[in-house]
Amino acid sequence: MEIINQEPVKINQKWCKGCGICTSFCRQEALALNEQGRAVLARPEKCNRCGLCEDLCPDYVLTVVDRVQHREPDQPNGSGWPGIVAPRLADRQVKPGGEGPGTGALPKSELERYLRREKMPHLWCAGCGNGLVVHALLKAIHQLSLDQNKIVAVAGIGCAGRAAGYLDFDTLHTTHGRALAFATGVKLSRPELTVIVLMGDGDAAAIGGNHLIHAARRNIDLTAIVFNNSIYGMTGGQYSPLTPPASRGTTAPYGNIERPFDLPALVQGAGGTYVARATTYHTRLLADLIKGGLTHRGFAFIEAITYCPTAFGRQNKAGSPADALRWQRDRAMNIQAYRRLAHDEKKDRFPIGLLYCSEAPEYGASYSALAAK
Amino acid sequence: MTTRLRLMQGNEAVAEAALAAGARFFAGYPITPSTEIAEIMAARLPAAGGCFIQMEDEIASLATVIGASLAGKKAFTATSGPGFSLMQENIGFAVMAEVPCVIVNVQRLGPSTGIPTAPGQGDVMQARWGTHGDHPMVVFCPSSVREAYDLTVQAFNVAERLRTPVVVLLDEIVAHMREGVELPAPGDLEIVSRPRPAGPPGSCPAYRPIENEVPAVPNFGDGYRFHVTGLAHDETGLPTNSTQVADALVRRLHRKVELFRREITFTRAYLLEDAQVAVIAYGSVARSARQAVKEARAYGVRAGLLQLQTIWPFPQEEIAALSSRVKKLVVAEMNLGQVQAEIERIVSGRARVVSLTNAGGRLFTPGEIRQAIGAVSRGHLKKVVHQ
């Protein structure tokens, strides 16, 4: 039996990579790593069932039994998700810090419904944030009760692109940068399917940048999630169009001299009608925003700020995966609060939340209308 | 009485054939001399219950076609040299992931932008080997408007049956010339659709070959929840790093085309029974060659023509058989000898092969080919003639 039933935390040690996120975030110091570097509940009596470890484990190892509900309830009106979600999210005042982890976990038993278990644990490095993005996606899908048989996940090439292989939907792992174009074909031939596109930052913004702006311009009904880890992870750490200035890449050994894209601004400028950003620390916000994207009729774009401890972290001495999550927590700021900042106060912050939302004709709908004439 | 006789262009015939073969999805990017195909599909698909989209480039065009095919539509794109170059990576994807689709390449003079309005046949080897890695390819090459129609229908049928991309290689002349053609009545066409899974989800891995090495891959949205990738993969479709599994996969991809080789190798023989000199040609050049053969016979030379309608897989049995009977072969093509080199390899000295080449985007006249036939028959011409 691989699940160690150690109340109050169930631990699936086989999937644990010893990244240290859970132990670092557990305020009660209930968790520890054993000699093999796997998580154990060293002091069960100290656990207050807050569930933070469950939310922040990128490898779906931990389940907190009877976790306490705190902060905001997961669904805004408590009774399922309203039909059109985006404007509500925009209206909603999300308190800074209120969108962090702590609520709305997808219980492991439910999460595993959406995973190809035989392929787990996933291939991502210890502490890689990609698992957190996938967790948020599955949470959103679960909460919307979407039909698993009617979802197609289309992914590009790179570490992020490997997400598709773990998802128990129809999944399409395409060529580098082209996921949105493949997804366009899937969506147009079967409009009833929910089509989700998973891309890395190089995938979406460098080699696939043209497809990104054109998918946004057409406002085609896809939900695109960019795993922005600021680097080319799969190929070992070359700089990407999202690498911050002066950060190192293996192809920027003296520091990056290029200016990065502001991806949400790019997508908005290109005509995207739902533009959002969250981090892997803000797990619930990320899931909410994905949920909003999935219910939005048109091109929905969600930038997930994530951390690559291996290809970005090492050469930039950016710290442990837990440090990176704290960095995300401290630097990211809710968009409403961010807008109120003075110009120079914005310097070291970046906005998260629903950044832009509008309505425009959706490509598939326009095509159907034309065909009906 | 209504007649089905119509005056139409090669490009028009391709579009009509695609619709007749069941194509309901087109994604493309404008390029001379193929654009008419996109224009016709844009006009016709909405009413036919299909979908047309003009993509941002040819990379996206083929990607979109592949996505549409995976969701169950018969899908195709049309382009010319520069766009065909951009499609190469995704052609390899369609081979590896076994996605039925058709790519029409109307050849113009290259390399690079070349002369966009001039014909060429310089993409023969690119059509075979343009994408990286070992892969099979099926490529048809029509030389008349009616053949453009028939071979396009075949292209869809073969793509569906073998779950592989098929290229229709026209040249600018065949694409733009108009001929009166009588099209087959829709009911008279044999239309093939891809093999569908026999059992319910979970009963058979998506990529397990069912018959003749071809798997019955489900369509997206049908409840099978399977994975498609260009990575080497096992029968489930999920990626593998096993060199044995990868080797077996690549060999099976070849075998499924190989098993079908006889049925998809089309050639046309003209006056070959008693021929002493044979011309081998394809595409629009075959039209001049046919006339040249006729004229040569009027001069008393026993000439014949082998027209290649299938270029890949290469009609090696047909050419080997020909070279054992006819000792003088003239290969005429609008490139610097791409097919000739292949013929040379198969003939391996059993007959003399004379190559008639032209890289300037100009069609051979029948007279030029007739003169070559005459010179070869008298033993004057030994090797290459550059026109």
Ligand SMILES: Cc1ncc(C[n+]2csc(CCOP(=O)(O)OP(=O)(O)O)c2C)c(N)n1
């Ligand atoms: C056409 C092409 N060029 C280059 C590559 C090599 N390659 C694979 S993944 C990758 C970059 C991945 O970076 P990113 O998209 O940011 O995703 P990550 O791995 O960081 O998740 C590159 C350049 C490729 N597979 N295909």
Ligand code: SF4
């Ligand atoms: S966060 Fe998850 S993977 Fe990392 S050490 Fe804890 S249990 Fe293991």
Ligand code: SF4
């Ligand atoms: S290299 Fe980076 S992005 Fe890729 S799996 Fe490792 S940590 Fe994640």
